Amino acid sequence: MTRPLVADINLHALRHNFALIQALNPSGSTLAVLKADAYGHGALPAAQALADLAPAFAVASLEEAQALRQQGITHPILLLEGFFSADELPIIAEQGYWLMIHSQWQVEALTAYQAQIQQPTAWTLWIKVDSGMHRLGFAPQHLPSILAKLEKLAPQSMLLASHCARADELDHPLTQQQISCMQELAHQTGLPVSLANSAASLAWPAARFTWQRPGIALYGMSPFTGPQPEADQLQPVMTLRSALIAIQDYPAGSQIGYGGRGVLPEGGRVGVVACGYGDGYPRQAVEGTPVLVNGQRCPLIGRVSMDMLMVNLSHLPQAQVGDQVELWGARLPAQEVARYCDTISYTLLTGLLPRVPRRYLNPAQA
Structure with a gap:
C-alpha cells in the first residue's frame, strides 16, 4: 500500500x-x-x-x-x-x-x-x-x-x-x-x-x-x-490525484486544523486528503478552494498542512475513506485553483515537488 x-x-x-x-x-x-x-x-x-x-x-x-x-x-x-x-x-x-x-x-x-x-x-x-x-x-x-x-x-x-x-x-x-x-x-x-x-x-x-x-x-x-x-x-496534461484517508463527524462550533482557522458553525463531516504543502500544494489556499471528491466539488476547510489538507464533506454523506480526490486537472482546471491561492497555474505546476510520483499515460494508451 x-x-x-x-x-x-x-x-x-x-x-x-x-x-x-x-x-x-x-x-x-x-x-x-x-x-x-x-x-x-x-x-x-x-x-x-x-x-x-x-x-x-x-x-x-x-x-x-x-x-x-x-x-x-x-x-x-x-x-x-x-x-x-x-x-x-x-x-x-x-x-x-x-x-x-x-x-x-x-x-x-x-x-x-x-x-x-x-x-x-x-x-x-x-x-x-x-x-x-x-x-x-x-x-x-x-x-x-x-x-x-x-x-x-x-x-x-x-x-x-x-x-x-x-x-x-x-x-x-x-x-x-x-x-x-x-x-x-x-x-x-x-x-x-x-x-x-x-x-x-x-x-x-x-x-x-x-x-x-x-x-x-x-x-x-x-x-x-x-x-x-x-x-x-487545449487539454490539461497533468491531473493531480489523491484519496480520502480519514473522515470524521464534528459537532457545531468545531475548529478544524492548525490555529483553528476552519470552523463548522453547525457541525459536519470533514475528510482528510493525502496532499499538502510538502508536496507543492499551496499553503496559502483559502477556505473554499475547491477539490473534487468522486467528481463532486467540495471546499477546503482549515489550513493546508505539510502532508494533508481537509475538505468539508457535509453535503456528501455517501463519501467514504478511499474515495478519489482530484486537486486539479482534467475536470478541475489548475487556473481555477490558482485563483483561490492568489497565484497562477504556472506556480502550481512547477511547484509540484519530486516526492509526488508522476504516472505517464503514453499516447498509445489514450
Missing part, C-alpha cells in the same frame, strides 16, 4: 496541444519549451512524446539541456537565457546548442572565445531584442552594431527574438506595438523572427512569425483569464 497522491501526465494531451498550436502557423515552426522540468511534467518524457512533432526544444540553462542530451535527446535545444559564464561555451559548441544572446557581455565573451579557439564554430544565434518587455534584450536602435559584431563570427544562422509582455490582455496595445517593432526589424535585417509565447501563439496571428515558443499552453493551461477560442481547445 502506497500513499495515494500521484500526478497523472497525459502525453496524448501534450501532443494534442502541440499540434493545435503548430496548426495555427502552418508556414512557420514551433519549438517546445521544456524548461523547469517541462513545467513540472517531466522534461525527458515530454521530449520523448514530442520527438516526432517538435523540430526543436527550449530550456532555461545548460544544465537543463545537458540532462536531455545525456538521456538521448538529439534535437536542437535553445538556451533561452544563453550562457551565464564563458566557461559554458566549449560544451555549447560541442553539443550544438542554439544560443539566445541578450547582453553586450555575451557578445564580447563569444567573440573572445572564437578568437581563442581560432576555428569556425557553427553557432546558431537568437539575438534578443527588447521590444517592450524590458527584461532582457538589446534596444532596437543598438541592433545594427550588435549584428555587425556577431556576423564576424560567421554563425551558421541568426534569428531575431523578443518576448510578449501582455499578450494575455487581448485589448492591450503593447502587443501590436511589439509586433510592429519586430516586423520593422525583420524588414531592415532580412532575418527570421521569433516573438510568440503561448498567449501570442493562440490569439495574435501576426505575432507567430517564423518560430513560435509556446510554454504553458503545451501543458493545457490557458494564459487568458476568460474564454478564447483556441485556448479553449
Whole structure:
C-alpha cells in the first residue's frame, strides 16, 4: 500500500496541444519549451512524446539541456537565457546548442572565445531584442552594431527574438506595438523572427512569425483569464490525484486544523486528503478552494498542512475513506485553483515537488 497522491501526465494531451498550436502557423515552426522540468511534467518524457512533432526544444540553462542530451535527446535545444559564464561555451559548441544572446557581455565573451579557439564554430544565434518587455534584450536602435559584431563570427544562422509582455490582455496595445517593432526589424535585417509565447501563439496571428515558443499552453493551461477560442481547445496534461484517508463527524462550533482557522458553525463531516504543502500544494489556499471528491466539488476547510489538507464533506454523506480526490486537472482546471491561492497555474505546476510520483499515460494508451 502506497500513499495515494500521484500526478497523472497525459502525453496524448501534450501532443494534442502541440499540434493545435503548430496548426495555427502552418508556414512557420514551433519549438517546445521544456524548461523547469517541462513545467513540472517531466522534461525527458515530454521530449520523448514530442520527438516526432517538435523540430526543436527550449530550456532555461545548460544544465537543463545537458540532462536531455545525456538521456538521448538529439534535437536542437535553445538556451533561452544563453550562457551565464564563458566557461559554458566549449560544451555549447560541442553539443550544438542554439544560443539566445541578450547582453553586450555575451557578445564580447563569444567573440573572445572564437578568437581563442581560432576555428569556425557553427553557432546558431537568437539575438534578443527588447521590444517592450524590458527584461532582457538589446534596444532596437543598438541592433545594427550588435549584428555587425556577431556576423564576424560567421554563425551558421541568426534569428531575431523578443518576448510578449501582455499578450494575455487581448485589448492591450503593447502587443501590436511589439509586433510592429519586430516586423520593422525583420524588414531592415532580412532575418527570421521569433516573438510568440503561448498567449501570442493562440490569439495574435501576426505575432507567430517564423518560430513560435509556446510554454504553458503545451501543458493545457490557458494564459487568458476568460474564454478564447483556441485556448479553449487545449487539454490539461497533468491531473493531480489523491484519496480520502480519514473522515470524521464534528459537532457545531468545531475548529478544524492548525490555529483553528476552519470552523463548522453547525457541525459536519470533514475528510482528510493525502496532499499538502510538502508536496507543492499551496499553503496559502483559502477556505473554499475547491477539490473534487468522486467528481463532486467540495471546499477546503482549515489550513493546508505539510502532508494533508481537509475538505468539508457535509453535503456528501455517501463519501467514504478511499474515495478519489482530484486537486486539479482534467475536470478541475489548475487556473481555477490558482485563483483561490492568489497565484497562477504556472506556480502550481512547477511547484509540484519530486516526492509526488508522476504516472505517464503514453499516447498509445489514450
